[in-house]
Amino acid sequence: MQTVIPFDIEDIDVARRTDYTFKYNTRLGRHGWLRLTPAYSVKLVHEIIRKDCKKGDMILDPFSGTATTGLVASELGFSSVSYEINPFLIWLGNIKCNNYSVRELDALRKQFAECLEVVTVSDGHWIPPIHNIKRWWHNDTLAALASIRNQLVETFGEPNGNHYHNLVWVAFSRLIIETSSAAFNHISMSFREDTVQYGLTQIKLLFQTIFTNIIISAKTQLSGNAQVVYTDSKTLPTNETNRFDALITSPPYPNRISYIRELRPYMYWVKFLKNGSDAGALDWEAIGGTWGVATSNLKNWTPLNNNLPGRLYEICEKIGKCEDKNAEVMSRYVHKYFDNIHSHLLNMSILLKPDAKVNYIVGNSSFYGYFVETQEIIAEIMKQIGYMNVCIHTIRRRNTKKGLLEYNVKANWKLQ
Numbered sequence: 047m048q049t050v051i052p053f054d055i056e057d058i059d060v061a062r063r064t065d066y067t068f069k070y071n072t073r074l075g076r077h078g079w080l081r082l083t084p085a086y087s088v089k090l091v092h093e094i095i096r097k098d099c100k101k102g103d104m105i106l107d108p109f110s111g112t113a114t115t116g117l118v119a120s121e122l123g124f125s126s127v128s129y130e131i132n133p134f135l136i137w138l139g140n141i142k143c144n145n146y147s148v149r150e151l152d153a154l155r156k157q158f159a160e161c162l163e164v165v166t167v168s169d170g171h172w173i174p175p176i177h178n179i180k181r182w183w184h185n186d187t188l189a190a191l192a193s194i195r196n197q198l199v200e201t202f203g204e205p206n207g208n209h210y211h212n213l214v215w216v217a218f219s220r221l222i223i224e225t226s227s228a229a230f231n232h233i234s235m236s237f238r239e240d241t242v243q244y245g246l247t248q249i250k251l252l253f254q255t256i257f258t259n260i261i262i263s264a265k266t267q268l269s270g271n272a273q274v275v276y277t278d279s280k281t282l283p284t285n286e287t288n289r290f291d292a293l294i295t296s297p298p299y300p301n302r303i304s305y306i307r308e309l310r311p312y313m314y315w316v317k318f319l320k321n322g323s324d325a326g327a328l329d330w331e332a333i334g335g336t337w338g339v340a341t342s343n344l345k346n347w348t349p350l351n352n353n354l355p356g357r358l359y360e361i362c363e364k365i366g367k368c369e370d371k372n373a374e375v376m377s378r379y380v381h382k383y384f385d386n387i388h389s390h391l392l393n394m395s396i397l398l399k400p401d402a403k404v405n406y407i408v409g410n411s412s413f414y415g416y417f418v419e420t421q422e423i424i425a426e427i428m429k430q431i432g433y434m435n436v437c438i439h440t441i442r443r444r445n446t447k448k449g450l451l452e453y454n455v456k457a458n459w460k461l462q
């Protein structure tokens with residue numbers, strides 16, 4: 047029988063609060079180094095930490111993305127650990143959360159200027175094996191980027207580890223996206239009609255500006271400590287104990303937005319991705335992944351847990367019966383998403399201290415006109431597992447399509 051939970055939903059104005067989206071982050075120093083549309087708002091994380099955490103608390107974010115939680119926590123003097131399965135995001139997150147000395151930054155500035163000075167455009171340099179690359183960059187722009195990349199490798203080596211040289215590679219990642227035809231919309235990325243032709247001088251100037259801005263924000267010292275580590279948060283990490291006082295995160299939503307799709311240009315240029323099949327394999331491991339093989343694998347997928355909330359089975363049945371050739375696979379997609387979320391919530395609870403506070407920022411979705419109320423299903427799963435004081439707060443309206451909202455599902459881990 048389906049459980050009915052008396053949710054504590056606040057009666058607030060659900061306006062489209064852009065201060066509660068990634069757009070708010072773009073001018074905030076390190077937070078704005080690279081934009082990723084599913085990043086959540088710095089302001090929101092600030093508010094949650096200020097409300098839920100006290101000095102010395104240890105914070106966990108099991109879905110790091112661009113490391114917003116880790117960076118905000120560190121700016122406020124807290125220690126945190128963030129989990130992520132995408133190697134590019136692990137690299138980026140750690141570079142964003144590092145401290146850099148004035149000496150390192152000065153040395154880097156000098157090396158960067160010398161490196162840029164000697165770049166000339168020539169053919170034959172490595173370009174990434176991105177499908178339909180001409181859609182992303184004009185031929186001349188591509189030749190200039192490839193020549194710059196070649197010189198960067200000679201001067202700094204390929205991106206690697208936490209070394210301060212990586213700041214140059216973050217700037218290069220920003221450069222490739224700024225010179226591409228990618229357009230960032232509210233919830234995803236698309237292409238502009240035309241690619242733009244950049245000359246070498248123009249690109250060098252742009253690169254210099256991006257690099258300088260990154261160096262300026264890298265000077266700010268972070269008083270906390272943040273680490274981003276490779277961990278599949280559907281599983282129980284080895285060597286971890288129940289040491290976290292708070293969990294603050296925005297997991298993927300069941301809305302078929304692929305993080306891989308948006309990250310591909312960066313990942314190819316800085317060599318975190320070698321081909322399309324790697325991208326599909328990575329997305330299959332991700333909760334809600336939907337790229338390439340991640341969708342076709344669904345046909346053979348079987349759930350781990352057969353006792354998920356009744357309302358999930360009902361909505362999956364409705365989706366599966368829709369008149370569409372993909373209806374069955376969409377139904378499985380939604381089912382797998384919540385099966386994964388169940389494994390995740392169960393395993394993370396083992397890492398939490400008694401009474402730890404958890405905040406999951408999630409959105410609902412619509413499939414063929416049927417609403418998947420993610421926040422309610424997650425809240426029910428939390429209750430089944432033993433989380434206490436589960437309640438849902440509405441944060442904002444996500445887009446003009448009526449009914450798509452963002453919520454915070456809050457709870458406490460149980461007292462022992």
Ligand SMILES: C[S@@+](CC[C@H](N)C(=O)[O-])C[C@H]1O[C@@H](n2cnc3c(N)ncnc32)[C@H](O)[C@@H]1O
Pocket residue numbers: 082084085086087108109110111112113114115129130131132135277278279280295296297298299305331332333334
């Ligand atoms: C909505 S994004 C998080 C955005 C983040 N709050 C930010 O501000 O950038 C969700 C992230 O979860 C990661 N992810 C998906 N499945 C995962 C898993 N099983 N384990 C760890 N990370 C996962 C994705 O790669 C993605 O970066």
